[in-house]
Amino acid sequence: xxxxxxKSMLLVSHREKKARKIEFDPxxxxxxxxxxxxxxxxxxxxxYAFGANPxxxxxxxxxxxxxxxxxxxLDGKDYSxxxxxxxxxxxxxxxxxxxxxxxxxxxxxxxxxxxxxxxxKLSDREGVPITPPPAYLMxxxxxxxxxxxxxxxxxxxxxxxxxxWKQRVTGYHFGLRxxxxxxxxxxxxxxxxxxxxxxxxxxxxxxxxxxxxxxxxRVDFNIDAEQFRCEINQLLDRCExxxxxxxxxxxxxxxxxxxxxxxxxxxxxxxxxxDELSEDYKFSTQLNDETIGCPTCxxxxxxxxxxxxxxxxxxxxxxxxxxxxxxDLRDIEKKIDDTESLFAQTKETRxxxxxxxxxxxxxxxxKDLIDLEGKKALITHLENEEGEYRAVVTDxxxxxxSTTDEMKKYDDPERRKAILSQYEENLRRNTSKLGVHSLSxxxxxxxxxxxxxxxxxxxxxxxxxxxTALSAIEKNGNATFFPIIIDxxxxxxxxxxxxxxxxxxxxxxxxxxxxxxxxLVEDANIDFGGKVLxxxxxxxxxxxxxxxxxxxxxxxxxxxxxxxx
Numbered sequence: 001x002x003x004x005x006x007k008s009m010l011l012v013s014h015r016e017k018k019a020r021k022i023e024f025d026p027x028x029x030x031x032x033x034x035x036x037x038x039x040x041x042x043x044x045x046x047x048y049a050f051g052a053n054p055x056x057x058x059x060x061x062x063x064x065x066x067x068x069x070x071x072x073x074l075d076g077k078d079y080s081x082x083x084x085x086x087x088x089x090x091x092x093x094x095x096x097x098x099x100x101x102x103x104x105x106x107x108x109x110x111x112x113x114x115x116x117x118x119x120x121k122l123s124d125r126e127g128v129p130i131t132p133p134p135a136y137l138m139x140x141x142x143x144x145x146x147x148x149x150x151x152x153x154x155x156x157x158x159x160x161x162x163x164x165w166k167q168r169v170t171g172y173h174f175g176l177r178x179x180x181x182x183x184x185x186x187x188x189x190x191x192x193x194x195x196x197x198x199x200x201x202x203x204x205x206x207x208x209x210x211x212x213x214x215x216x217x218r219v220d221f222n223i224d225a226e227q228f229r230c231e232i233n234q235l236l237d238r239c240e241x242x243x244x245x246x247x248x249x250x251x252x253x254x255x256x257x258x259x260x261x262x263x264x265x266x267x268x269x270x271x272x273x274x275d276e277l278s279e280d281y282k283f284s285t286q287l288n289d290e291t292i293g294c295p296t297c298x299x300x301x302x303x304x305x306x307x308x309x310x311x312x313x314x315x316x317x318x319x320x321x322x323x324x325x326x327x328d329l330r331d332i333e334k335k336i337d338d339t340e341s342l343f344a345q346t347k348e349t350r351x352x353x354x355x356x357x358x359x360x361x362x363x364x365x366x367k368d369l370i371d372l373e374g375k376k377a378l379i380t381h382l383e384n385e386e387g388e389y390r391a392v393v394t395d396x397x398x399x400x401x402s403t404t405d406e407m408k409k410y411d412d413p414e415r416r417k418a419i420l421s422q423y424e425e426n427l428r429r430n431t432s433k434l435g436v437h438s439l440s441x442x443x444x445x446x447x448x449x450x451x452x453x454x455x456x457x458x459x460x461x462x463x464x465x466x467x468t469a470l471s472a473i474e475k476n477g478n479a480t481f482f483p484i485i486i487d488x489x490x491x492x493x494x495x496x497x498x499x500x501x502x503x504x505x506x507x508x509x510x511x512x513x514x515x516x517x518x519x520l521v522e523d524a525n526i527d528f529g530g531k532v533l534x535x536x537x538x539x540x541x542x543x544x545x546x547x548x549x550x551x552x553x554x555x556x557x558x559x560x561x562x563x564x565x
Contacts, residue, residue: 002117002480005515007071007078010554011045011542013064018542019550024483024517028510028530031519038541039519040145043487046070046517047142049083050112051104052135053157055147064542069554074115074480082557089561090115097560109133116480119179120172121186122162129189132162132169140173140469141482145519149459149491152451152466167448173469174447175476176419181410182478188403195396198389205389209382242349249343256336263329270325274318419476423447426471430464433505435498447472456498459491463502467509474511483515490521500524 005026012019022042031039041061044054049068067084078093088108090098101107112118113131120136121129135156142148144155153159153166172182424444431439436457443449443465453461463486473481489502503526510516518528535541 010069012067019547025531028516030532033535037535052138118479142485145487174472179478184407198392270322277315427468434460436461456492487519
């Protein structure tokens with residue numbers, strides 16, 4: 001288990017142009033002063049700098065907009081942590097920046113968890129295991145003036161962000177199971193979360209598959225499937241024939257209509273030529289002259305019988321050609337009519353297909369059978385896909401079981417029994433020393449029990465529990481041992497005898513070698529040793545004289561933090 005010691009804390013307010021530097025004793029530091037001298041504000045700033053937010057920070061302290069830098073050592077290696085508002089920076093022994101973080105939970109917590117060997121995981125609202133904020137690491141080492149003396153494990157804000165956190169946090173700090181067990185537990189939880197996605201897929205597939213099964217079940221299966229298969233093949237064959245015929249008929253109709261247009265044009269030319277020749281022949285037979293003068297050029301042409309005979313022959317040729325062309329046109333028109341008639345038969349073929357689809361065999365249409373076959377194919381596909389996801393789930397189950405088996409190696413019932421027995425023994429001894437005699441038996445057997453006392457007995461009962469927890473952590477804990485921070489133990493108007501009991505108890509029962517910071521109004525003449533920080537100026541724990549040197553000392557850390565912003 002690592003040991004953390006505080007070395008110094010810089011507090012700077014640029015807004016008020018005030019500052020203070022506090023040097024901590026490696027053993028015990030007593031922060032002493034009257035009320036309203038700022039003791040609690042200074043003490044609250046220690047966990048606050050590490051991202052653990054105490055209750056009720058004073059409004060004036062908040063308005064001063066304090067920059068905080070804490071220098072600390074971890075097993076002899078120096079570090080520094082800086083906080084301004086919700087921005088943090090961590091530095092190594094050479095004051096080189098390790099990182100800057102703007103989120104406590106998402107950024108700072110994982111970094112400090114690695115540094116402080118804090119392997120506890122808590123499940124967030126979505127069930128995902130994450131590293132909890134530093135407050136859950138520092139809880140057993142800090143008693144807050146405003147909340148810590150009312151209820152155990154309550155000195156920081158927002159602890160309820162995780163459900164059922166208390167049992168897991170106390171079990172971790174008491175060392176009921178070793179650190180490796182919690183590491184494996186987080187691994188198992190991640191596997192369980194990853195398994196949820198294929199399980200959701202399986203559920204979705206089953207929903208679709210169930211609907212398909214219902215659709216299939218509505219069909220009467222007492223039918224001749226082979227007969228339907230033949231009809232389907234017949235349908236497909238007709239479709240292929242239809243497709244081929246349509247293309248062939250369409251091409252022929254196009255060719256025939258082109259030929260028709262050509263013939264009609266030729267007929268028009270021959271008709272016009274025939275009419276002109278007929279007029280020429282008629283004109284020549286009506287003249288008795290042997291010659292005919294051209295009205296255009298004035299030349300004379302013969303109007304003999306032979307000339308008139310040639311014109312007549314040309315006219316007859318045109319008539320023969322015209323008759324031939326008209327025969328060809330009639331043939332083309334007939335071909336067009338015949339081909340269009342064949343093309344029209346495709347409609348009948350389509351009607352036959354629709355008729356075939358509409359035929360019923362019992363209560364089942366062929367179309368229904370086709371739909372049925374499609375649903376069967378869908379069901380087969382879904383079953384194959386479901387099988388793949390089930391194989392993934394099986395793999396997760398095997399890995400989860402393997403991790404669970406490994407966890408059992410680190411889960412020793414005898415160890416837990418011994419720790420709980422020692423807890424009861426230490427708590428009874430501590431409550432006796434502090435003069436608390438009416439705690440319920442449940443508190444002595446359950447490390448998660450709430451302390452239910454009243455009056456001046458409650459703070460002393462909480463202190464007894466607090467030191468019992470420290471003893472368990474000292475012996476069995478997993479993470480870093482933080483300095484013990486106790487703020488204002490004189491709660492609920494303790495009489496002089498009980499106040500002396502409290503202070504002597506804190507002094508004499510502190511785990512050996514563990515740093516203590518305690519805030520007091522009066523010390524009841526108890527000598528703690530170590531160092532006493534005396535706060536004697538009300539409403540101003542910071543001072544103007546220290547602003548220059550302390551702000552200069554913090555400047556490089558402030559600049560490094562702002563550089564990443």
